[in-house]
Amino acid sequence: MTISWLQAAALGLFACLCSNSCMAGQAVGNYTIGRPLVGGLVCGIILGNIPLGIACGVAMQLVYIALVTPGGTVSADVRAISYIGIPLAMVAISARGLNPLGSSAADLAKSVGTLVGTVGTVLYYAVATMNLVWQSFGWKDVQKGKLDRLYAVNFGWPWISHALFSFLPTMFLTYYGATAVTVLRNALPMDGIAMKTLFTVGGMLPCVGIAILLRQIVNRPTDFIPFLVGFTLAASLHLNLVSVTIISLLFAVIMYEIEMNTGSTGTGSGSSQAQTASNSGSDDDDEEDI
């Protein structure tokens, strides 16, 4: 399997659409096109092998399913995982003649995805930094009263950031990367220190995302309890997420009723606690997800 310039350019376009600041909007861009599972489908269509694309997408999505990225910080970049990592993994897997649905193909996909995704974080910060230029145009327009130009600032100029840091890197890396993957594989063998470390870190990265979420949810030590209960339900009782959600609904309803009732019986401690909780919750108002 090889990647032509046309295919590489198509991958580059999808990279612009999905990565933050995603040109296809947050819901459609980052949360749909950017997901490795969807990326696997898109790459499969572009490169003409849907089952292989999906298999790679599933393998990488498993690594990144819990990779929530609030607070404007990313630990891995979706454009790099989905539109550089998946195509390269597909090429590498078919070049080595591995069974696309086998576990060694999945491991290869994961390692390429983790490597590219972590390194790709640079692209994310590059785009965000370059957007400062367009924003400085925007501030001038606001001062001069040329309000219509704000549309160009928000929807037009950022395409240049993406042309430089999403389109071109994706196009060149997928076009030339096919051979590079093989070189890389030989230079960084799976049992070497570098790949072992990288993969260990890749396995831990979702913990950072979860910890950022916890920082938002947890206002007092007892707030850890529902989190640990949910963890225990899944880890020890092996319930799936839908089941955990249903159990959590019961606790949520009980919680709601208790808090509403304490409030109505006068100066309940529940409402004042809730008040402090909401106050401290609004302290870290810089939270945002990518």
Added chain:
Amino acid sequence: MEETQNTKKLDHKTLSHSFHLWFWGALTCFSQEHMQTFGYMSSMLPILKKLYPNHDDQVDAIHAYTAFFNTNPMLGTVIIGITASMEEARANGKDIDGGTINDMRAGLMGPIAGIGDSLIDGTLIPILLGISLGMSSGGSPVGAIFYIIVWVLIAYFGQRLLYFRGYSLGDKAVGFLVGKQGSAVRHAISIIGSMVVGGVLASWVNVTTSLRLRGANGKVFLNLQSKLDSIFPGLLTVAVTFFCWWLMAKRHVSAIWTMLILVAISLVGVLLGFFNPGLSY
């Protein structure tokens, strides 16, 4: 208030335009410094143009929205709806100024981000992905297509509903969102969020150690992972997560540095034989 001859009213088309600008452009011009500020300003433009025919008034009004703004872009849609309604009230001579609007925005973006991130990123998306992954095992595109359709429909119509609900409730929504009932609802939702996030961590993240101590005869006498599992399954995963939380919440270490610390720990762990992902081509 008495001198308002004909009250200005935002029509459905203007509101819909404003909603779409937010839906597609909340984060298109993202930077670490201003985050969603420009997305917010452009989604308010149709509203300001409709309410203030005079160009100078439009320029005046936009200044309320130059302040830093950042929240969960999905649930945050409700804030845009609320400001549309407050702006309408301001244009009709009600006792609202830019400062009032900004205080409301600043007060809401924190709580909304907290609920939105745990509910959408931490709960809804992992559940949807979990279901879709099952459908796509074996290389079938069904799961991916299922995810695209279900998620886009939920996101589009959910956000649309939030926008128009925010508009119709106006500043009453603020009372609901940060008032007593709002705080009870947020608390209840955060219970769901916390529990499912815990479930997500247990289901999809697995930090394990490969440390095995062997005796002189080569027999393993200590398999640390199985010992840890007998204490509490997933202990290491929880420990790493708590460590990250402690670094960021208590030691005020940034997320980037937390990741770099994890890199250092992994490297040392790999060298000591504590970690071994055990992959092979």
